[in-house]
Amino acid sequence: MDARTDDRWRGGLLAGLALAAVVAGAWWWRQAAPAIGPVSAAVSSAAPSPAPAGLLRVVVDAEDGHLVEGPVADPDQPLVFHRESGAAGAPERSETIWADRSHLSQGGPPLVRQTGAEMGGRYLLVAGCVGSGPVTIQVAGADGAPEERADCGGPPVLLRLTAVGGTLEVRFTADDGPADLDAHLSVLS
Template sequence: MDARADDRWRGGLLAGLAVAALAAGGWWWWQAAPATGPVPAAVGSAGPTEADLDRLVLVSPEDGRVVAGPEADPDEPLVFHQEPGDPDATLISHTVWQDRSQLTPAGPPVVRQTSPSRGDRYLLVVSCTGTGKLVVSFSGSDDDGSDQPVACSGALFTVTLHAAGGPLRVRFTVTGGDVDLNARLAALF
């Protein structure tokens, strides 16, 4: 064999090994990828398990306020539960949107919107910290009302909204100083 043939043979072998390495890497990458698809609800039809007992909270069916239970962390999934047999038991279906923003008096308001069907129920959970005062207003709900001031002490402000059939819009504005907002809108069963 001459030198050219030997170089072609080595080049072909090197190209074949490179293709095999790429194929093996692609297969590994595909196998290691996280699963995608819908996320299951926090509580199935069987209700909470014993492992969920440290995360149970009691929610008032009238206004959606947390009545009893451990302090809620907006980053953690919550199981909303009332006594068995209560026809107004409030269970979270899924989170529609979550917003973490820093608001300033000179900056624009934060506006979040969803397009629900008439009669859909939602739980709006808001907390904030900072030197300013947060004002929450909403439209597109049967319960539309005046602006709701929220003290930015880190405490939770919750309200149940009943969709009127059009866009459901929630607006956050601030006065008197900067505010770190943490808000979540969750659909209720």
């Protein structure tokens, strides 16, 4: 055999091996694929835990910022406000300015969020946390400049704020241990 024939044999052998590898890979891929079809629902033997006594669940409508209280509110249903035509007090609308999900540590630096605010601007701050201790919420640049504590694992704190103009600053501090914060500031119009 000459060199040219050897090269053809090697090329044919390599092509055959490559084809065999592709076929073996396709076979493995089909065997390892998950089964397609209906999937049974996961069943848990644990009973749902009842809500703590005195707990008030609150739903905040994302479009208009209204608060809906108690078991009559179904969070899966749209919220409809009926007003007679010409009635005073149009429903409020909200637009999220910022949302923050952060981990706060005890003794660590506070989380500070700022936004420019027009005098008389109305805002809704919703803040909740999960962790071992409460989170202190301090607000500067709003009438009354409230200071609140969000109990981790409890219902979220809802603050309606009226800006005095300039900068609206919100400061979150972990008091007794680490906490995962979930906070949203919306402007109401």
